[in-house]
Amino acid sequence: MINGKTNGHQVPVFHYSWQLEQGSTVGIALHAATRRLKGSDIDTPKLDSELLLGHVLRWTRAQLYTHMERPLSDDEREAFEHLVERRLNYEPVAYLVGEKAFYGLDLFVDHRVLIPRPETELLVDLALDIIMQADRLAASATNGNGRNAGHREPSVSVADVGTGSGAVTLAIAANTRAAIVCGIDISADALAVARANAQRHHLTDRVQFLQGDLLEPLDRQVDVVVANLPYVAQHEWSALAPDIAQYEPSLALSGGADGLGLIRRLVEQAPGKLRPGGMMLMEIGATQGAEVAALARQVFPDAFVEIVTDYAYNDRIVRVQT
Numbered sequence: 001m002i003n004g005k006t007n008g009h010q011v012p013v014f015h016y017s018w019q020l021e022q023g024s025t026v027g028i029a030l031h032a033a034t035r036r037l038k039g040s041d042i043d044t045p046k047l048d049s050e051l052l053l054g055h056v057l058r059w060t061r062a063q064l065y066t067h068m069e070r071p072l073s074d075d076e077r078e079a080f081e082h083l084v085e086r087r088l089n090y091e092p093v094a095y096l097v098g099e100k101a102f103y104g105l106d107l108f109v110d111h112r113v114l115i116p117r118p119e120t121e122l123l124v125d126l127a128l129d130i131i132m133q134a135d136r137l138a139a140s141a142t143n144g145n146g147r148n149a150g151h152r153e154p155s156v157s158v159a160d161v162g163t164g165s166g167a168v169t170l171a172i173a174a175n176t177r178a179a180i181v182c183g184i185d186i187s188a189d190a191l192a193v194a195r196a197n198a199q200r201h202h203l204t205d206r207v208q209f210l211q212g213d214l215l216e217p218l219d220r221q222v223d224v225v226v227a228n229l230p231y232v233a234q235h236e237w238s239a240l241a242p243d244i245a246q247y248e249p250s251l252a253l254s255g256g257a258d259g260l261g262l263i264r265r266l267v268e269q270a271p272g273k274l275r276p277g278g279m280m281l282m283e284i285g286a287t288q289g290a291e292v293a294a295l296a297r298q299v300f301p302d303a304f305v306e307i308v309t310d311y312a313y314n315d316r317i318v319r320v321q322t
């Protein structure tokens with residue numbers, strides 16, 4: 001074991017070597033990899049083994065199950081061994097296979113971006129609700145009866161602050177034509193991934209990406225601000241799983257001393273960039289609800305502010321209706 005230093009944090013790094021016998025079948029390879037990963041306390045050893053071998057063979061998991069007796073070629077075996085070794089060193093599966101599904105979209109991901117989390121899909125649900133509502137109002141104002149909505153220009157402008165892989169920006173754009181979405185990130189590397197994902201899903205004409213600090217790059221006010229900004233506090237670093245601490249960009253995780261450095265600045269910037277009557281949705285850590293809600297009430301004294309819990313009943317989003 002050596003001490004690895006990544007993202008400014010000391011994390012243990014183990015170097016494993018793992019090999020299969022020549023001519024191993026799909027079934028044997030999966031069984032052996034699952035046992036090995038389990039022995040290293042990987043949470044989902046069977047699933048990870050299947051995803052990694054599926055990636056090597058370009059097969060679905062169903063194809064693996066129906067071809068258990070198929071021998072691996074030397075190239076396939078070596079490629080699988082290499083991926084399992086990297087997983088034994090806690091490299092996330094999403095980085096190993098180069099993609100992650102989010103809100104029904106397969107997104108490219110690599111070490112330049114945070115791996116989108118399922119919890120963040122709630123942010124998209126809430127954003128889509130408000131966009132649809134606002135669009136219905138705009139439709140009835142334009143047409144009286146709301147018909148022909150499909151032929152109108154997008155009526156709702158959205159800024160997704162800290163877009164990373166583009167997950168939230170693209171999930172919104174893919175699910176409604178009512179919004180024009182601008183994804184902002186301070187990281188040029190992250191924006192390169194977001195742009196590649198926009199191209200992959202043919203959404204380049206419905207989204208825009210800007211580089212800069214929080215809402216600063218916006219030259220206009222928007223109707224909706226969504227943000228999943230970094231919110232890990234300094235004291236929480238030592239408890240982070242090595243998959244996260246060692247591999248995901250610290251720029252996408254670290255929220256400063258108390259975790260709220262960026263969220264605080266975003267709320268303070270918002271009055272200049274959020275249209276009166278607009279909505280702000282911020283993903284937060286499970287212990288941060290009360291503090292972020294209090295901050296929002298201070299900056300927007302007339303707003304309706306509430307904390308929304310996720311499906312595990314953790315505080316997850318602060319919603320501010322100005």
Ligand SMILES: C[S@@+](CC[C@H](N)C(=O)[O-])C[C@H]1O[C@@H](n2cnc3c(N)ncnc32)[C@H](O)[C@@H]1O
Binds near residue numbers: 214
């Ligand atoms: C927690 S990640 C979220 C990524 C993506 N929205 C998601 O949900 O998967 C936070 C993102 O905020 C970006 N970021 C960090 N500081 C920023 C700042 N001052 N202004 C804009 N973006 C920032 C990071 O580069 C990172 O991509």
